[in-house]
Structure formats: C-alpha cells, structure tokens
Amino acid sequence: MTFIEALRTILPKQEQVSVNTTVLEHHSKDVTSYHPGVTPDAVVFPSTTEEVSRVLHYANQNGIPVVPFGIGSSVEGQVVPVKGGISMDLTQMNAVLEVRPEDFLVRVQPGVTRMQLNQHLKEYGLFFPVDPGADATLGGMAATNASGTTAVRFGTMRDNVLGLTVVTADGSIIHTGGMASKSSAGYNLTGLFVGSEGTLGTFTELILRVYGIPEHVLAVRAVFPDVGTATHAAMGMMMCGLTLDRVELVDEHTVKVVNAFKETDFSEAPTLFLEFSGSRSTVDSSFMLAKEILTEEGCTELEFDTDQAVRTRLWAARHDAAFAFSASQPGKKLMTTDVCVPLSVLSDAIVEARRLIDENGLDGAILGHVGDGNYHAVLVVDPEDETDMNRASHVNAEIVRFALERGGTCTGEHGIGLGKAKYLTNEHGESAVLLMRAIKSVFDPNDILNPGKIFL
Amino acid sequence: MTFIEALRTILPKQEQVSVNTTVLEHHSKDVTSYHPGVTPDAVVFPSTTEEVSRVLHYANQNGIPVVPFGIGSSVEGQVVPVKGGISMDLTQMNAVLEVRPEDFLVRVQPGVTRMQLNQHLKEYGLFFPVDPGADATLGGMAATNASGTTAVRFGTMRDNVLGLTVVTADGSIIHTGGMASKSSAGYNLTGLFVGSEGTLGTFTELILRVYGIPEHVLAVRAVFPDVGTATHAAMGMMMCGLTLDRVELVDEHTVKVVNAFKETDFSEAPTLFLEFSGSRSTVDSSFMLAKEILTEEGCTELEFDTDQAVRTRLWAARHDAAFAFSASQPGKKLMTTDVCVPLSVLSDAIVEARRLIDENGLDGAILGHVGDGNYHAVLVVDPEDETDMNRASHVNAEIVRFALERGGTCTGEHGIGLGKAKYLTNEHGESAVLLMRAIKSVFDPNDILNPGKIFL
Numbered sequence: 015m016t017f018i019e020a021l022r023t024i025l026p027k028q029e030q031v032s033v034n035t036t037v038l039e040h041h042s043k044d045v046t047s048y049h050p051g052v053t054p055d056a057v058v059f060p061s062t063t064e065e066v067s068r069v070l071h072y073a074n075q076n077g078i079p080v081v082p083f084g085i086g087s088s089v090e091g092q093v094v095p096v097k098g099g100i101s102m103d104l105t106q107m108n109a110v111l112e113v114r115p116e117d118f119l120v121r122v123q124p125g126v127t128r129m130q131l132n133q134h135l136k137e138y139g140l141f142f143p144v145d146p147g148a149d150a151t152l153g154g155m156a157a158t159n160a161s162g163t164t165a166v167r168f169g170t171m172r173d174n175v176l177g178l179t180v181v182t183a184d185g186s187i188i189h190t191g192g193m194a195s196k197s198s199a200g201y202n203l204t205g206l207f208v209g210s211e212g213t214l215g216t217f218t219e220l221i222l223r224v225y226g227i228p229e230h231v232l233a234v235r236a237v238f239p240d241v242g243t244a245t246h247a248a249m250g251m252m253m254c255g256l257t258l259d260r261v262e263l264v265d266e267h268t269v270k271v272v273n274a275f276k277e278t279d280f281s282e283a284p285t286l287f288l289e290f291s292g293s294r295s296t297v298d299s300s301f302m303l304a305k306e307i308l309t310e311e312g313c314t315e316l317e318f319d320t321d322q323a324v325r326t327r328l329w330a331a332r333h334d335a336a337f338a339f340s341a342s343q344p345g346k347k348l349m350t351t352d353v354c355v356p357l358s359v360l361s362d363a364i365v366e367a368r369r370l371i372d373e374n375g376l377d378g379a380i381l382g383h384v385g386d387g388n389y390h391a392v393l394v395v396d397p398e399d400e401t402d403m404n405r406a407s408h409v410n411a412e413i414v415r416f417a418l419e420r421g422g423t424c425t426g427e428h429g430i431g432l433g434k435a436k437y438l439t440n441e442h443g444e445s446a447v448l449l450m451r452a453i454k455s456v457f458d459p460n461d462i463l464n465p466g467k468i469f470l
Numbered sequence: 471m472t473f474i475e476a477l478r479t480i481l482p483k484q485e486q487v488s489v490n491t492t493v494l495e496h497h498s499k500d501v502t503s504y505h506p507g508v509t510p511d512a513v514v515f516p517s518t519t520e521e522v523s524r525v526l527h528y529a530n531q532n533g534i535p536v537v538p539f540g541i542g543s544s545v546e547g548q549v550v551p552v553k554g555g556i557s558m559d560l561t562q563m564n565a566v567l568e569v570r571p572e573d574f575l576v577r578v579q580p581g582v583t584r585m586q587l588n589q590h591l592k593e594y595g596l597f598f599p600v601d602p603g604a605d606a607t608l609g610g611m612a613a614t615n616a617s618g619t620t621a622v623r624f625g626t627m628r629d630n631v632l633g634l635t636v637v638t639a640d641g642s643i644i645h646t647g648g649m650a651s652k653s654s655a656g657y658n659l660t661g662l663f664v665g666s667e668g669t670l671g672t673f674t675e676l677i678l679r680v681y682g683i684p685e686h687v688l689a690v691r692a693v694f695p696d697v698g699t700a701t702h703a704a705m706g707m708m709m710c711g712l713t714l715d716r717v718e719l720v721d722e723h724t725v726k727v728v729n730a731f732k733e734t735d736f737s738e739a740p741t742l743f744l745e746f747s748g749s750r751s752t753v754d755s756s757f758m759l760a761k762e763i764l765t766e767e768g769c770t771e772l773e774f775d776t777d778q779a780v781r782t783r784l785w786a787a788r789h790d791a792a793f794a795f796s797a798s799q800p801g802k803k804l805m806t807t808d809v810c811v812p813l814s815v816l817s818d819a820i821v822e823a824r825r826l827i828d829e830n831g832l833d834g835a836i837l838g839h840v841g842d843g844n845y846h847a848v849l850v851v852d853p854e855d856e857t858d859m860n861r862a863s864h865v866n867a868e869i870v871r872f873a874l875e876r877g878g879t880c881t882g883e884h885g886i887g888l889g890k891a892k893y894l895t896n897e898h899g900e901s902a903v904l905l906m907r908a909i910k911s912v913f914d915p916n917d918i919l920n921p922g923k924i925f926l
Contacts, residue, residue, distance in 0.1 A: 158654055170654075188899065189898065193811075194810035194811060194844075195843055196621060196625075196842055196882055197615075198626075198884060198885040199879045199886060200665075201665070201906045201909055203898075205658050206657060214657075225711065254749060255749070256752075292710075292713070293759045296712075299751035299755045354653060356572075386650075386652055387650060387651055388651075421648050422648065425654045426653060429655075430654070438656055441655055442656060443644065446646060446659060449912070450657045456908045457905070468657075
C-alpha cells in the first residue's frame, strides 16, 4: 500500500486526501512572505479530532512529517513543509462549537477565522479582540502566539487561550486548561503549546476568552514632529493608567508612500493612531486626559471621531501602510521584521531601522505597536534577486541585533518559523534552547511535527 | 565529609548553613495551613545565583532533595520538605536590582516581598499589582502562579512575569523571557516555570511588569439580597467593559462572623467589594455606570469613598474575614479551598459550598474573586482532630468535584502542592499528566527538586 493509499484508508472521504498540483502548490508556502515554497507530498483535510489523531498516529509510525495549515498567513515560513510529507489543512474544522456569554468564553475548532468568530459573536454582544491584521485561523494564531494592534489592552493569544485539545505526535488526544479564567493546577501546558508553531502537537479545539462589545469607540490620529516625541506621548498616557485599546505608530516615510499610493494628504510626519473604547462617559473622560498629554508632548495635529466610517478614514494611513508598499511593487514579496524592545528604546530602534533601510537602498514601511514596544519594518523584496535579498537579510539581522542587545526579542508576534531560527540561541542562550529541544523530544521523539522549524 | 560539612564548603559563610532546631522547625511547614510539617536536614541561605547553582549541583549529584522557601505563606504544603534534605531559604536574596520606569518593568531577586517592592516603587510613581493577601516573596508568588483580588484587571503572576533566571537541577543557570513585553520566540519557558512550585528549578531573578500608580482610587461596598444577584451584578459590569480593579464577594455568614468578632455592624447579607482606579474623571464616569447596574440588579445598600482611611473601613469585612474566623478559634489551622469555576456557575458553587460547610458541622468564611470565578471556603480545622479533618477533607473534595464537573479547576491560585495532588489527573486526564511528568523528568531526572509535590 502506498503512502497515499494508506491516507485514503484513514480518512473516509475521497476529497480528504489531495495530491492535486494546485492544492499542493497552495500548501507549499506562506501567502505573502519571502520564504521559498516546498510542496508537500499530500494534503489532508481532517474533519474531526479523531481523524487528526489517526493521521498523526500513522505518520508517527512511518516517520512522515506533518505540517498544520490554516489560511497560510504565517510570515516566517511556518507552513512550509520543508521536509515534504503531509500538509494538514484544518480549514474543514471550522465550527464555533459553543458560545458561553455569561462565562465570557467560546469553544471553537482551529479552522475558524477571527472574523468568522466575531461575526458569530455579534448577536451575543461579544467579540474576540486579538487582531493580527490578516483574517487568520484561530488555530494558526494560537500556534504562533499572534497578537497585533490590541495587545496593549487585551494581550496576546497566550493571554486569551484558556484551554486546548491537542493531538500529540503519537496520536494521543490531550486536553489542557479548561473553562476557568485562571488556574494554578500543574504545569501550564496551554501556555507551552501556544506559540509552539505546530512542533509539539496539532490543535483541534480551542477555548478562548471573549469580551463585551463596547458601547462606544473613539479613534484618534495624532501627528508629531518626530518619532521620539510620539513614543514619549504614548508612554505618558500609559503612565497615567489610561486604558488604551490600540496605540500604533507610523513613521514619516510610510505616510508619504501611503499618500502617494492612495492619493491622500495626511501630514507627512510620525503619526500615532489611538483607539479608546467603553461607555460614552468613560471614553470621553479618557480622551480628555489623553488630549492633554498629547498636546503637552508636542502633538501638532489631532483628529478624532467615533463614527465607524470616519474612524476607518482616520486610521487609513495605518491600515494601508503595508499594502501601499506591497501593491506599489507588484510581484514582489514581503520580509517583515518583528522585534519587540523595552519601551524606552523603541524610539531609537525605529530611527535606527529607518536609517538601515535607507542606507541599504531598500524600501519599506515602519509600523509600531507602541504600547508593546513591538514594531515592524515591512521590506519589499524580490526573492529572485540575490543582492536585494542579501541586503534585506542584513537589515533584518541588524534590527534583531539592536533589539537583542537591549533585552528585546527577535519576534514579538510572528514566531520563529524558518526566518528567525538563527537567532534563537542568541536570544535565549544555549542552556535554555537545550531545554526547549528536550521538551520537543519528549512530545515528538520521531521529529515528525513540523520538522525544521524553530530549531536550526 | 558529612552532608553538612559539604554544604559548608559550598557556601562561604558560617551562617549560610543551619541545623539549628528552631530554624529547621521554621522551615518544616506552611505558616498557617493544616499540612503537617516535616523538618529538613539542613537549611541553606544562598546569597547569589552561583551559590544556588553550587548547592543544586551538589544535591543533584548526591540525590538530596531541595525545597525552596520564601516566607512560608504557601497554603498547600509547597514548602514542606516531605522527603527531608535541604530547605533553600531565599530571603537573603532580597534586592530590587533595577527599576526601569519607562519600560514599566523591574528586576528583582526572589526574596523581595511584594510590599517591599511596592515601597521601593513608590518614588517612581509605579506599583506591582498582584496581591495574594500575604506579604509573600515574589519568587514564591511566581512559583505558585499566585494572583488574588486584582487578577480581574492585572492578571496573575504568569501574566506579570516577563523573564526569569532559573537554576535547574544540575546547577545550570538559564535565562527565560526578557525585557520585551511580549515574545513569540520559541517555547514559553517562563510560563512553564511560573506555577511549577519549585519542581522544575529554583528562581534566582525575576523580571516583572509594573504599572503607574493611579491618580485616584474609589472603593465600594454594595449589599445584595442573595449571592445570585450579587454575582449577576458583577457580570453585568464586566459585560459593559467596565474596568474594575477588584470585585470581591463575601457571603452572609462571613459578614456575621466579622461583625461578631470586630464589633462592626455591616449589613449581614452577601456583599460585593469593588475598586476602581484611574484619573478622577474616568473613575467617576465608571462608577456612575457601575452604580446604575448595581441598582438595577437589586443592590440594597451602597457605600463608596476615595479616602484611604474610609476605603479601608469599607473593605474591612473583606479584609478581616479569614482573620476573624481563624483568630476566633486560636490554635486551629486553616484548610482553604481554592476552586475556580466558569462565571456562570459561581453563584451556585458558593451556595453549594455554604451548604456543605453547614451540613458537615464546620465553620468557615466564603470569599470570592467574582471577576475570575475563583472563591475560597476558609475552613477552620484542628489538625489533631481526626473527625474534624475528615469532615473538612470531605467538604474540600466535594467543592472540587462540583468545580471539575463544570469545567473548573481545583486550584485557581494556591497551586497543587500536597493538598491537591489527588485531583490532578481528575482535572487534566492521564495523557496530560503523563506529559507533565515527562517534562519533570527532563528538567529534574533525579527527582531532587521539591519531590513529592504536584504529582502523587
């Protein structure tokens, strides 16, 4: 019996195992990243935890690599089956299993996307806040410990995943965490699986924290003379204990490119994008204080609104930034840096990143989650052009070096995947990486779970 | 060379190794819990990470158990050296190493207590929010993933420990996490060590998140006709996205005992204790909305104030609850249950707990962290009285069963230690516990790190 025949006996329906070239190609790489693709030998579409378990049990016994796949919005090559084998597409497992409004939690399958979930939650007056930009699957978001613009208020995936059903390498089905909002019962397996990028197990169910939809949302665009004053203003607001849902920074050059591409006329200077939410009165009073701080810190232009359409327009230069760069150079790919630094060095880090980009003749946006110290230089690259790629890799490496020397991390929210594996030991030291490898060996002794990722 | 002589060659100063009977006795048990003590063979007082490393290296080579000790405020027997060996007292390592106000973080040694840290942070306008009641060491709080009254806003220790220096069983010194407020770089070792109760390594340094001291704090006492309406009111406030710093519930019988013991005259009915903080205007507007909800939900009596002295008086029935029960029966010990349940079943859980306590002829307070679904039945027991202990253990077991059947956890914040080990498999299932045990074996192959805890 061939490998494909075996998979067909494991999964009941014909369409659950595919070797179609287009399907294989679609599962070979991240949608937008620069990482070169590698086609899997087969793509499987399980529909239950038990089917995932049977596939893994078979793969483990036969030493076949298995790489989980959602919508492919990972940016560090996490979904690339670098050693071939099976791409496990979880998009058929896309049911919202249970909404528990009074418990502020939901149970979902891993293929549910965040927008799908929010659509579903609307009628309950609830929402799931983690927003990485892409309409990623929740399984994928948990796998990379994704976060995004709302982390300053709602935290990362790790803060919002309360429990998991996970199938480990040998096909064992385990349950971690639960429905309690906190627990001190034994080792934190949930937190270990979140961010493990498919290398410790495949998630087949998630219990997530959800929140009440706020009565009122206020969006703000605040322009500053330089990056330093903008970040300082953000810190001033945090110091006062102001509850900010989002605090984003876009640098001067990025606004210029957005203006050119979208024919807008935003002031071409470093800009903070803020969002407040809550009851009308709490939002108003928070914003009153914020306005005082922003003005004191040198804000030269301030626009704000609560209307959904106006809010979208106000935030356009933030939302369109990466797209403007990428769409202005069709056919190219993105190399997105992702360091996260202590807040006090964020301003210097961003200035240094812009200098590195310019000095190396590259083009790219700079976007920062200022509340977290996490920022991205979104470099537009041609993967076929070796000089281009070398320059971009050099800039990425220098940005990481700058961050690690100051106590930061090489990845705030995208994960290690293929692209950051070379920095893992620099960041954590050899002893810590040895412990990580030992954990990997315990969970996956035959190295079939997304092999070649995280560790060099 | 004897065991003690060997330790004396490892630690330079005479007073760093003690076999004094009083010292051994002090390190034999939790300060207030019912768990019987076991004296260690020696107590060591390391003053540096390197000394901790040398002690562990020696202990590992010789198969000697090592149990970390802070101030002994653990409640599930975590500090009891059940297999003898070394009690490692970390209170000499009590320096605040670095305060980074602009980064909202501090670096501390594990023996720093939370009140000591907050005293130190005052001049920077900062504070550390996690508040388990006792003035515990931060190392100990990290070890049990402590939380307390502020978790509803600021989370648990796991949410607030950004990085650790840990010495593992063989004396290796490893660094986890860092100064970035979030990271997706490899496996989350920090989150795995937090809550591991000394069974995976000894913490010698912690990087913690801190927050700006709010301008304004408002305390509220709100009386309700029954536990159901009180918890429902709390959920209503959370649904509106109100930022609450604390939401505590005390049941009717508990208020009665406080009144009798402290000669106060608080209304003898279920009472919510709330706290709001922020700028004056945001607190005012939050409270305005809260007042509306509380009234709508049937609140029969509402008192509030911003003055520190009045706030303390308002919260007295909450703060004095456990103390009133324990002090009214001198010489007895406490068995404190600690389940955490989905919010929707909290009210039923508390009513059931009171029924079980009454039915079994016990006495005890009931306190709930309503925002988290975590509540405590604080049972006053005589450890020498077998009947008393059996009844209390039965009530504890029934409270745990009720919680686990509804997706809750056997411990929200106290940890497993000795007292909850029998529930670990019930809660997580055999496969998950096997994984936990496998992790333990990787980190501590000779089982010298706090042996006999967490696992039966």
